[in-house]
Amino acid sequence: MSFPWLSVMLFLPIAGALVVMVLPGAGSALHKQVALGTSLLTLAVGVALAIRYDSGSSAAYQFTEQHEWIKSFGAHYALGVDGVGLTLVMLTVILAPVVILASWNDAEGGRWSPKAFFAWMLALEGLAVGVFAATDVFLFYVFFEATLIPIYFLIGGFGGPTRARASVKFLLYSLAGGLIMLASVIGLYVESARHQGGRASGGATYLVTELAKIDFGTDVGRWLFLGFFVAFAIKAPMFPVHTWLPDTTEAATPGTSVMLVSVLDKIGTFGMLRFCLELFPEASKWATPAVVVFAVISIVYGALMAIGSDNIPRLIAYTSVSHFGFIVLGIFVMNSQGLSGANLYMFNHGLSTAALFLVTGFLISRRGSALISDFGGVEKVAPVLAGIFLIAGLSSLSLPGLSPFVSEFLVIVGAFSYSHVAAAFAVSGIVLAAIYILFMYQRTMTGPTRDEVAGMKDLGTREVAALAPVLLLIVILGFFPKPLLSVINPSVDHTLERVQKHDPAPEVPLPTSTGSSLQEGAHE
Amino acid sequence: MSTTPFIILSAILFTIGAVGVLTRRNALVVFMCVELMLNASNLALITFSRANGNLDGQIAAFFVMVVAAAEVVVGLAIIMTIFRTRRSASVDDASLLKY
Amino acid sequence: MKFTAPHIEYDLLSPILIVLAVAVLGVLVEAAVPRARRYVVQVSLSLVGIVAALVAALLVMSRINPTSDKPKSGYLAAVDALALDGPTLFCWVLILVLALLGVLLFAERRLEGGVTAFAGQASALPGTEAERQASAMGLEHTEVFPLMMFAVSGMLMFPAANDLLTLFVALEVLSLPLYLLCGLARRRRLLSQEAALKYFMLGAFSSGFFVYGNALVYGYAGSMQFDNIAFAVSSGSGSEALLLGGMGMLAVGLLFKVGAAPFLAWTPDVYQGAPTPVTAFMAAATKVAAFGALLRLFYVAFGGARWDWQPMFWIIAIATMVVGSVLALSQTDVKRLLAYSSVAHAGFLLTGFLGARSLTDIAPGDLNPVQAVLFYVTTYGLTTMAAFAIVSVVRDGAGEVTQLSRWAGLGKESPLVAGSFAFLLLGMAGIPLTSGFTGKWAVFASAASAGAWPVVIVAVLMSAIAAYFYVKIIVVMFFSDPIGDGPSVTVPSVMTSSVIAVGVAATFVLGVVPGPLLDLLGRTAQFIR
């Protein structure tokens, strides 16, 4: 039993949350420092974890921990990460301190004391780590639902005027999805109990590794798949179950939105990979055409809605709908370009959206309005803010040289080899992206400076400090995504193996001797 | 001799009781109708006890009577309090709790 | 003809006997002890009695050593009238625990400023001089304690009953005292009396059906013993019509107690009108007893006729869940809302009850329906108890505040109370890391294992709807601002507080480490035949 890395990353923030909660006072600097410290400590553990991760190993999961939890349910406390899990865990622990630092003063004027805000934030971080690290379906489900509570109180407690409604809408949407998934989770139990014959330990089990061995048969598999997929589609969110997202981001604080969109929504796409494809390969292939259609619709629809919206957080929410369309597309075209692209996309979208939400958050809090039409000519008074805004925006429209490009390009390539038509529609997203980002930038930042923003202060040190690491990552990973891909690729291969798909061979067979550079690349 | 007529009678009594509960307003009458239902059951019990040739049914009947008596005690107490506060024994008057 | 004195296993029946003895003593106390000291005597008497009964119950349980892998199936006592097996003993322990908490709620005196929540003088007319004097003199009905003890004894007998007659007697013994208790509220006495009347009328009516069902089944099987009935059913002798008719009528009687559709009409009115401590006790303990009995009757006696009654219960379960969840949506009174939610929970319990399948289909490791239902009823009982306890502490000048809208801003007023209530609500909604989730999982899984997929789907959808009104309460408490001067939380004495604490703790613990309890049930939840 080696050192329980993941458990530490899971419980450290939660412990921190309790500490913040019991500390006296209503949210002095001390609370914030403790919160920041905890998240940084978690990040440190995460970095150590990432360094120790062996991308070469053939094991399905690493840093595994497994203890029997509820015998009669076949539930285990089982943690472990593969490439995908690792990247998302890292995303979580990277963004948490950023968000805490960025939201330093956002919690004032909230409904409750700021310390509640930071406590919930930390709790959320811990639970999110749990979701991505769980290798037991039951445990995953538990975390999946548990994450709703902190975010629910974060929205309802610290958001804008419509927060109460938004929080309820968010919770009910997610709960509905979750409960549909519960039906499938229970179905898994029944099935695994039925197929327990071969297993030595009597009774059902929820371990992904064990469940993956079961052949559910066509119909059962498809029903169970649907249960999971619907939940994840709501979470992601995909058209037509996306409407909760804009309402939520409109009401929530930027920090909350970041945790929600950049981290929690990834559970949806992560789940599709980890559970839909892993457990129900046959059903996944059966559903692919429909899913691809919905993904493409989401891409275009989200982008169009983004162009149409005047409220900045809503706009960003819709862009995410579009981006999640890309991710889902990449996952379900089921070839190594698409899958790697999608995995990479999850991480990169996390970064770029975080940057966008935070910087616009600063902008909005300065002006006291979230309407694009209330701004104009900000660039003149706040050049740094404008510059960062532009970079974040460009990363969101996946400009080459910034990290999202590689992922989006790979997804498009993957989609193209799945279906030319799908790719053709999807690629229209890149034009629309240019429109919604630059339109927003043009109307807020350029033109004559409006009086309302004339006195606006440029970003302060804290704010820049919060954003700098994210932007740095965006640029570095834009040119050198290898660290991520090297951990992602093995799990992609595993998935492909699982769904028994092979990349289509190129029309012209690859030359073996020519293109030495290519060979070099492959060997690195 | 056949038991059927007795069963049918008991069924009729039971139905009368049930319908009485539904149709009568006066709490006491309603209550009597319930008693009627219980006694219909007693009749059935005794009949079957006779048919089956064991005493369980008859013993049961005694128990039912006892229980019925106990019920009367409790019931009348409750009805009394209601009557004293409302000056009426109509069950329809007690309809504050609704929806 | 000569009678042989029946042999009674006093040691095995000690829990019931103790409780009964305490009840009788309680009556004597009323007669003998001067009014000033009755409260103390009664409370301590009942507490001691219940604890003693609890210990006795645990001792009995230890005799079938449940911790071992292959526990004894149990004993038949009092000439086979009572079956003391795993389920019975578990119900006993659970009921006694709930009763203990109930006594604590009954005995709460600080909320009403030095008197209990029960009428000073039930005979005094509401709003008259007599009543004012009664309350001025600080009178209070300490008879509630013996009454409760009687009810508890009935509840102990109910799940243990091994023949129809015992079942009937137990039913009445547990019901009659409750009818009275419902009418003894100190405030809003008109409502309270009305609740009592309705409960009594409908209860009597339903017991009429029960007895008649009794008669019919007796006619069919020629005996009231469950095992004989089971034998008759399996051998298929006798007229089906009698069996089915009887089965239906017995079901009516039991489902009435459970509060399942379409026999739930009394639930909201009675829960709302009754004194909150009584509601709490009733809602929690009655369900335990009733489901214990329901399981035994239909699994042991009518197990062979499963294919006859399962379809009916499918419909009833679905109807109950739908009615409970949907009607709760538009409720504006907390107690009433909780009543409807308890109906919904009855529906979920019935879902688990549908997991009935022949023992050969249940592999050793598997979840069996009895285990699932008993686990759920445990979680539900403790959570509900605490929830109603919290309702009883939110008050203003005129007593408890039960309009939902008046709870606005409670989260700011007293975060602790509101927080624990929110937690309990999340538990009822079935959010993971609360007992509500593990319980739901258990009953759904049990139903699914028996192939009752349509019911499971409905159950899932209804839980989603149910979540809506639980969340609505949380929104009111935390995210909306108080209207006028919001309600204040009267700090209760240690008694109510401890009830709340226990409930919250149980909700959390059973949500995080349900394993031990489930395993215990898994080993012992076998009916003796």
Place this chain on the structure above:
Amino acid sequence: MVNLEALHELPPAVGSAPTDGAFSLLWLVIALPALGAAVLLLGGKRTDKWGHLLATAAVIGSFVISLILFFSLTGRDSGDRQVTQHLWNWFTTGSYSVNFDLLYDQLSAVFLLLITGVGSLIHVYSIGYMEHDVRRRRFFGYLNLFVAAMLVLILAADYVGVFLGWEGVGLASYLLIGFWQHKPSAAAAAKKAFVINRVGDIGLSLGTALIFITFGSTSFAVVSAGSHEASSGALTGIGLLLLLAACGKSAQFPLQSWLLDAMEGPTPVSALIHAATMVTAGVYLIVRSNFIFSLTEDARTAVIIIGCITLLMGAVIGCAKDDIKKALAGSTMSQIGYMVLAAGLGPAGYAFAIFHLLTHGFFKANMFLGAGSVMHGMNDDVNMRNYGALRKAMPITFATFGIGYLAILGVPPFAGFWSKDKIIETAFADNFLVGLCALVGAGVTAFYMTRLMLLTYFGEKRWEKDVHPHESPKVMTYPLIALAVLSAFGGLFTLNSWISDWLAPVVGEHGEHELGIPAIVMSLIILVVVALGVAVAVQLVGKREVPKVAPEKVSVFTRAARADLYGDAFNDEVIVKPGVAGIRGLAVFDRSVVDGGVEGLATALSAISGRFRLLQNGFVRSYALALLAGATIVIFALLAVNFG
């Protein structure tokens, strides 16, 4: 189907000898300006004082390196004049791997010189031109960024690498067009440019995808090696997609409309990006992909058609503009049309396309800077109707501009003559109609350029008051002179067809095209047409009084030309307006249908609930009724199940 004559002589493959010696400096060419940009943009105010110098130094630095590289390349024998520098592996998934490789061969060498050379001159020029702008440092940062990106574009050895540079220059152009952000028109123009370029990028990304599907890689080496094995369908598809990309970047029909608005940017930007370098990237892409285009007749035909249309459109638009920069922009469109046309002619034309690209780079940059210097003297007034008789006021500008004028007209021996003639000849050789377009284009070019000259430098003063034209400072005129020299002698490149031979290893031997008539006659015909154009211009413009405001009563053609041949109008009517309407509708749909559906469900439920709770009417007898009914149903259900 694959064109047969191409199969005989397969296009040359891109080899990849690893770098050594001087060539290992290759990466530095990009790194210097990139570093400069980074320092200037991140450094903030601190770098205000010396920023522009650093930037200029950086570009000159990479120019020097380019020269070294160029000569060491000429040092080699024409066989192995292709070197690849492998920097690092960008990303690898499955069998697909993309590297940061730099390909330095004859083609990129030429471009390297053009970009760094002209780039340096324009940097120097800008020092003077932007002197009074408070954000000059930022301007130079953007310029450096552009140079770096452009170098990536032409040095990349992989289509994805090209994509990187492609978008990089797009970004730089966006930033520079919108440099004066406080001007809404500028911001709008910048956005328009970027968005329309993105439309082109659809072509590039899908093209790259298709290339990957077809060849399993996107590196020039692999693709060029395998291209002749690919199916003609795939090749045509790739060709057309790449053409779409080229249209976007090079402002070719139908994606031309952004270029004219792009003139909102500072003049040096127009000179560097929107005349000399970036806009020619499309031509580069086509020529670089010769191993694709040579094998697909259909795609090439499309290229030729696009080229013809654009060269005429541009020319016509150029005729009607009074804004000196827009007139020049129209001319740029038209000239790039020539290049595209040439590139479309296949192996016969690649070399000339590149050649014309070079010369055009010289003389058009020269003229733009000239225009800039004029505006500098005229308080940034761009309306030629307010010019006139400037030849005395600013002689150097006039002289250099004049040389550029002669060059673009194609008057021997100036640079334009050599490049343009070759294209027109080849065009005639390929197809008479195409040749005719090219020829007419030449005539029109002569007309509008003459018009521009006359309006600006001749005739009498039409200056606004308090405008005192003066010659620009040396820092601006020296670059002009340099470029003028290049425009004059740029033709030398083609001395005994050096350029063709030089590029041959990359783009293939330029197949002998036999013309019906001897070349010299052809040249004469062209000259006659040009002379005609000049004459007409002199008649219509030179001999008449020039009205201060553009006359309203003009022919429908003029009006159309003034409206950029309704390019924007078309976009507005067909794309923008319907798009806006559609999005509005979609918003409603999202609110009322998608969201409304769910919310409706909730409200419906509460309504049902509100209705049915009334059944709980409080009367105990109705409860009893319910109970009885229930009981009856239960019992009958039971009986029904078994006896039914």
